[in-house]
Amino acid sequence: MKIFSLTILLGAAVLGLTGCPGNANNNGNLRTNTGVSNNAGIFNSNTAVTNSSNANMTNSMGNMANTMGDAITPNGFMTGAAYSGMAEVEAGKMAVSKTKNAEVKQFAQQMIAEHTRANNELKQLAAKKSAALPTDLDAAHKAMAENMSKLSGDEFDREYMNGQVTDHEKTVALFQGQADGGTDADAKAFAAKTLPALKMHLEMARKLNGKMK
Numbered sequence: 001m002k003i004f005s006l007t008i009l010l011g012a013a014v015l016g017l018t019g020c021p022g023n024a025n026n027n028g029n030l031r032t033n034t035g036v037s038n039n040a041g042i043f044n045s046n047t048a049v050t051n052s053s054n055a056n057m058t059n060s061m062g063n064m065a066n067t068m069g070d071a072i073t074p075n076g077f078m079t080g081a082a083y084s085g086m087a088e089v090e091a092g093k094m095a096v097s098k099t100k101n102a103e104v105k106q107f108a109q110q111m112i113a114e115h116t117r118a119n120n121e122l123k124q125l126a127a128k129k130s131a132a133l134p135t136d137l138d139a140a141h142k143a144m145a146e147n148m149s150k151l152s153g154d155e156f157d158r159e160y161m162n163g164q165v166t167d168h169e170k171t172v173a174l175f176q177g178q179a180d181g182g183t184d185a186d187a188k189a190f191a192a193k194t195l196p197a198l199k200m201h202l203e204m205a206r207k208l209n210g211k212m213k
Contacts, residue, residue, distance in 0.1 A: 088115040107204060
């Protein structure tokens with residue numbers, strides 16, 4: 001009887017030694033593997049987001065570099081200036097015919113007069129450089145003009161003045177880039193000469209835009 005009891009006790013001890021630690025070890029492996037799996041998922045997710053952000057940033061910087069490069073070259077600058085100048089004149093003509101606001105009309109008339117003069121000087125510069133300038137609005141400004149043609153009253157005035165701020169900010173940046181880093185002496189001189197008037201237009205547009213309700 002004692003031998004039988006001792007045998008049972010030894011068997012239970014063996015089961016305890018082989019079963020429990022094994023389960024604990026398996027659970028430990030499960031926790032460890034789960035932790036590694038989750039961390040790997042987070043790492044892969046973060047890596048994907050980082051790669052995506054870097055790709056977007058790279059594309060944006062590449063586009064910006066291309067734009068600035070084109071703006072500094074004589075032909076690129078003159079093309080951009082021509083599009084900008086034509087847009088100002090066409091928008092001004094529409095504003096004169098549609099607005100009921102005396103200040104907006106006066107501003108638009110000034111834009112027509114001064115941008116027409118600058119456009120003529122630009123044409124002379126282009127002829128001197130044997131450069132062909134665009135003769136029609138770009139697609140973006142065509143779309144803006146079509147949208148504005150459907151507006152009237154205060155709604156038109158707000159859209160026109162808001163567009164004037166945006167367009168003059170871009171134009172000032174274009175001319176500033178050419179004045180600072182242009183590679184052609186004549187184009188650079190034209191940009192530097194025209195820049196003060198453009199900056200004045202921008203300030204006028206911002207002040208008048210601030211009055212729009």
